[in-house]
Amino acid sequence: MTQLLLKDYTATSCVGHGRLATLDALRAKRGGLAPCAFERAQIDTWTGEVSDVDDERLTQTLGRFDCRNNRLAQLALRQDGFTDSVAQSVGRWGRRRIGVFLGTSTSGILQTELAYRRRDPATDALPADFDYGGTQNSFSVADFVRQALGLDGPAVVICSACSSSAKVFGSARRMMDADLIDAAVVGGVDSLCLTTLYGFHALQLTSNGPCKPFDSGRDGISISEAAAFALLERVPNSLDSDAVMLLGVGESSDAYHMSSPHPEGLGARAAMLAALDFAGLEPGDIDYINLHGTGTLSNDSSESRAVASVFGSSVGGSSTKGATGHALGAAGALEAVICSLALQHEFAPAGINTRSLDPALGIQYLVENRPGRISRVLSNSFGFGGTNCSLLLGRAG
Amino acid sequence: MVKLAAHIEGIGLLGPGLDGWTGSVALLECRSPYIRQPTVVPIPDGLPPAERRRIGLVVKLALGVGLQAISKAGVEPDALPAVFASSGGDGENCHEICQALSHDERMISPTRFHNSVHNAAAGYWSIATRSKAASNALCAFDWSFAAGLLEAVTQVAVDQTRVLLVAYDSPYPQPLYAKRPIPGPFGVAFVLAPVSAAPPAQAGAGGSVGSHDGASPAPHAGVGSIARLTVQLGDSPADRMSNTDLESLRASIPAARSLPLLHLLAVRKNGVVNIEYLDGRSLAVEVETCA
Numbered sequence A: 001m002t003q004l005l006l007k008d009y010t011a012t013s014c015v016g017h018g019r020l021a022t023l024d025a026l027r028a029k030r031g032g033l034a035p036c037a038f039e040r041a042q043i044d045t046w047t048g049e050v051s052d053v054d055d056e057r058l059t060q061t062l063g064r065f066d067c068r069n070n071r072l073a074q075l076a077l078r079q080d081g082f083t084d085s086v087a088q089s090v091g092r093w094g095r096r097r098i099g100v101f102l103g104t105s106t107s108g109i110l111q112t113e114l115a116y117r118r119r120d121p122a123t124d125a126l127p128a129d130f131d132y133g134g135t136q137n138s139f140s141v142a143d144f145v146r147q148a149l150g151l152d153g154p155a156v157v158i159c160s161a162c163s164s165s166a167k168v169f170g171s172a173r174r175m176m177d178a179d180l181i182d183a184a185v186v187g188g189v190d191s192l193c194l195t196t197l198y199g200f201h202a203l204q205l206t207s208n209g210p211c212k213p214f215d216s217g218r219d220g221i222s223i224s225e226a227a228a229f230a231l232l233e234r235v236p237n238s239l240d241s242d243a244v245m246l247l248g249v250g251e252s253s254d255a256y257h258m259s260s261p262h263p264e265g266l267g268a269r270a271a272m273l274a275a276l277d278f279a280g281l282e283p284g285d286i287d288y289i290n291l292h293g294t295g296t297l298s299n300d301s302s303e304s305r306a307v308a309s310v311f312g313s314s315v316g317g318s319s320t321k322g323a324t325g326h327a328l329g330a331a332g333a334l335e336a337v338i339c340s341l342a343l344q345h346e347f348a349p350a351g352i353n354t355r356s357l358d359p360a361l362g363i364q365y366l367v368e369n370r371p372g373r374i375s376r377v378l379s380n381s382f383g384f385g386g387t388n389c390s391l392l393l394g395r396a397g
Numbered sequence B: 001m002v003k004l005a006a007h008i009e010g011i012g013l014l015g016p017g018l019d020g021w022t023g024s025v026a027l028l029e030c031r032s033p034y035i036r037q038p039t040v041v042p043i044p045d046g047l048p049p050a051e052r053r054r055i056g057l058v059v060k061l062a063l064g065v066g067l068q069a070i071s072k073a074g075v076e077p078d079a080l081p082a083v084f085a086s087s088g089g090d091g092e093n094c095h096e097i098c099q100a101l102s103h104d105e106r107m108i109s110p111t112r113f114h115n116s117v118h119n120a121a122a123g124y125w126s127i128a129t130r131s132k133a134a135s136n137a138l139c140a141f142d143w144s145f146a147a148g149l150l151e152a153v154t155q156v157a158v159d160q161t162r163v164l165l166v167a168y169d170s171p172y173p174q175p176l177y178a179k180r181p182i183p184g185p186f187g188v189a190f191v192l193a194p195v196s197a198a199p200p201a202q203a204g205a206g207g208s209v210g211s212h213d214g215a216s217p218a219p220h221a222g223v224g225s226i227a228r229l230t231v232q233l234g235d236s237p238a239d240r241m242s243n244t245d246l247e248s249l250r251a252s253i254p255a256a257r258s259l260p261l262l263h264l265l266a267v268r269k270n271g272v273v274n275i276e277y278l279d280g281r282s283l284a285v286e287v288e289t290c291a
Helices: A018-027 A060-065 A068-077 A079-093 A109-116 A132-136 A140-149 A161-177 A194-202 A266-279 A297-311 A328-345 B021-028 B049-054 B057-073 B091-102 B110-115 B120-129 B141-159 B244-252 B254-267
Strands: A004-013 A046-048 A098-103 A155-158 A183-190 A226-234 A244-253 A288-290 A316-318 A376-383 A387-395 B005-015 B082-085 B135-139 B163-169 B186-193 B227-234 B271-277 B281-289
Touching (some): A004 A068, A018 A079, A060 A140, A068 A140, A068 A226, A079 A140, A079 A226, A098 A140, A098 A161, A098 A328, A109 A194, A109 B091, A132 A140, A140 A155, A140 A183, A155 A161, A161 A183, A161 A226, A161 A244, A161 A328, A161 A387, A183 A328, A244 A266, A266 A297, A266 A376, A288 A328, A297 A376, A328 A376, A328 A387, B005 B021, B005 B057, B021 B254, B049 B120, B057 B120, B082 B120, B141 B163, B141 B227, B141 B281, B254 B271, B254 B281
Parallel strands (some): A288 A376, B082 B135
Antiparallel strands (some): A004 A226, A004 A244, A244 A387, B005 B227, B163 B186, B227 B281, B271 B281
16 A cells, blocks of 8 residues: 555543643553543543543634534644644645544534433423534534634544544545545544443443553453544655654454454454555564553453464553543544654553553563664554454654 | 546445335336335344344344345455445434433443444444455445445545445434434445456455455456446535435435435436535536446
């Protein structure tokens, strides 16, 4: 495939707003999870809430998009001069030649949950100020972002649960290869809501404390929220050596179960092999794996088998969800940003909260940051419905 | 520049008064009158009994049109990449969850929750057909059909692979219906194949190994091409249906934005249809009929 340049990128999660805060948290092995205090949720679990989302105000012309998910999107777009980078691309390529490909799992469903509590007692009608298309509909976040950035190219939301914002890189790559666009804003935005908190709780998949990926005592996920974006362009003739590039995308389906991964990790294995194949690389070329590593018994067990079957125990990996929680539809883009920071700042980030590594999971799991240049990294994202995506990112030099 | 072209090898169709592609051709040609009737959605084959009990109308609809399309095309689904496009997914399920969460107990069932993901149909499709190929689950509000078609044809042209496109929508119950009035279930599916496909081989021999390898050889053609499509982005106003009942379906159900294209395919004429895409933009679809 054509390699693509991550010309700019940014992330906002419970560990901080923007790249620098994210990098500081990773280096300090500092997490952002706290006991759940979201909305009216009465669940004994920890969540990763992003600070200051409630204070974010959308510009008046985009007022119909006002909901937690789009406020979080705007908060993230304001970091790191990302909006300026997009404006430069608009100046160069034109607004019609820049696509928007975003992932989310629940979009602005919180707005609907709140609206259901404000139904008219007599007629059962939802309140007049509830705007379905601007908030609940899955496309809302892409529509908001394209209008906020003044873009008029192809736009779509990929809504495949926890693989959503990894798979957007694949769609953007194809449209770039088809010459429909010259640049793409890709990313993911997912925000806390009662549907996911109570839904994962019903499945008995929420941890009682901060999640502990790959720990022998792991007991589930910590649900979080995040927004992460990257600006993709074709690779120019000359590049800084620390430029980050998308080298491969691998996608597969489990064909197994709606809410459990294949126990042998066959789908995960197929996605990783496809990403390697795409990039023309061998397992030995990979220096670090950002694992999906949700902290559930089944995911970490299944993913370990898949990773061990491709890489043995020779490649160090970690799940950064101990720090960031599981941002669901935003996880793929958030972890692509974490991988980009690791490539540019020359370290492999540790997984935190993991005290007693599960000996049954035969992979090389990093519990300490490992300094040193890494050139190529793989990032895994898997979701409900057995949807799998692996991204392969690398440094230019 | 890659020409965004694809052969249509199979079509699936279910909607109000529309029962399968073959059974709908005459009324899409406007040779027989359109009589609006409730959409009849079959129970899909292939799912294990436990999964079959868990699926709602919208998944049956998506699987139903997908299975029609692959059957018509004579291709096996097990290695067929798929694009699922829907504006709202399972509206009934969404209502039940929001209703439950508005009460003090806030209990929702595990099945309700995993059925709430927008890619539920893609997941059940993969289980029912044992397809391990990549699938995408897209949404672009009212423009979800055009967005799905653009994604699917791009995959076909860039990755030189056969792709199944399934676009589907179903109604929300009240009170959401008042905010998003989709009047009935509507699903449409196309099996799309690269235009550089090899000459027809025996049915079922097709299917690529996945969308990941742009260098893989083009799949064998299925039982034959119905028409060849070429798509490009445009600014023309969307074409409408001359029949007022069908126009009402087109305008009110995102997946039914496909009706002008289905009309042109039914009358077997070459031409261009403009399908609504984003605000004021369109997808111009050129149709060349085959055989």
